[in-house]
Amino acid sequence: MAAIKFSTQAKDTKTHARMATLKTPHGAIETPAFVAVGTLASVRTLAPDEIRQAGSQVVLANTYHLYLEGRHEVIQKAGGLAKFMNWDGPTMTDSGGFQVFSMGFGADHGIGKNVPFFPGGDLPAGSLPTAGGAESPADLTRSELEAPRKIKITEDGVEFQSPREGNILELSPEISVKIQQRLGADIFFAFDECTSPLSSYEYTKQAVGRTTRWAKRCIEAKTRSDQAIFGVIQGGVWQDLRNQSTKDIASLPFDGYGLGGPVGISRDDIKKVIGWMTSGLPEEKPRHLLGMGSPKELVDVIAEGVDLFDCVVPTREARNGTLYTKAGKVHIKNACHREDFSPLEGGCRCHLCTNFTRSYLHHLFRTGELLGKRLATIHNLFFINELVRQCRDAVAAGAFEDFRQEFYANGAY
């Protein structure tokens, strides 16, 4: 008896997009769906009713962050993540696997998961390696572009140093599952090793093997039956590694799949790499693209058969003053909005656009008023959720490919 139930409602004929309902113990999610990121059991600046009003259906918190200072034990006592944060809906938790990258290799080199360049120079245009051949990024990496220095990765697990307290924090498949069971989200992820976009083919191959062995240990460690677990696929931008990892993870009894690690920069590359994975996964289980979901690639990714995706960018950009509109991104802090008394986007039904002007939001950002960040976050989440809803409708109406073409036609994203 599974914790979740995934039932497909409609499939697109021209792409791999599908529309489905994912039932969880805390309610159903209409997919495709954008998962709001609430790392520390909070979608920054928003209260639960605002998250709901922005159209979000599900919230994702993070094991690593909640593990610090023993917060997971408090949350268990509180009755689980959803109850703790008073979110009346489905929740997910990430395994801490991303921190293997961000606190390790990412911190070593000051990079994010998507880098269009190598420290030593630009990546050759259009190069997307299909195997560990001569054109792979491995040729451009140096010896230090291998295993991270700031954290310790072994077969057993990973040791992090908390950037706040400086204390050593250990995470392994068993520890991650244990914490995530205490957090009690409806869906959680297997502990994986998220590789860097700078990792060589050889290193990425090792990480794929380790991720599979860790995935098995996660399944063995799991004891709660009211939670679902998603296995995570790695493999960087190499087709053979992605295929191998997909095959490995799909062979295990997971409730769904996480598509992790770097997947390329350009729209074409992203589509290609995602496609390698979704084409090797069973149709009847949900796929979650981890950490990708800005307007730029969102519609493309749905076309490749992705059902769920989370991304910090819409909320982070909102806090930093970048707002989404149909015409493209708006930097609300720019001087041109100082005396613009029109709404950010006419016709938008969000709380920001129906009540305030660009001028006022500009003012709030310039003066550092917290309300600005909150209104901006509501808007960007609303924009993304609305876009995804339109995708669902388009799939149901058999018009998804037209919608996709139209969305990208004006070049706004």
Place this chain on the structure above:
RNA sequence: GGGCGUGUCGUAUAGCGGCAAUUACACCGCGCUGUAAACGCGGCGUCCUCACGGACUACGCAGGUUCGAGUCCUGCCGCGCCCA
């Protein structure tokens, strides 16, 4: 009237004789992809379409010393404090 001190980029500041000249704020832009992120980066005298290149103009004003002055000297002007 006498003594001491002070005058630098919008504001506030740094500046042992060799800097178009520090820092902060402000201002003008940009970036952010499983959140070390209410954060980070760049620009900010003028001009040469850009410039790691070049030219010019700059540290109250006017002279002076010096190869070279925001930095030293003299005078003036403005401001501040103290004594009469």
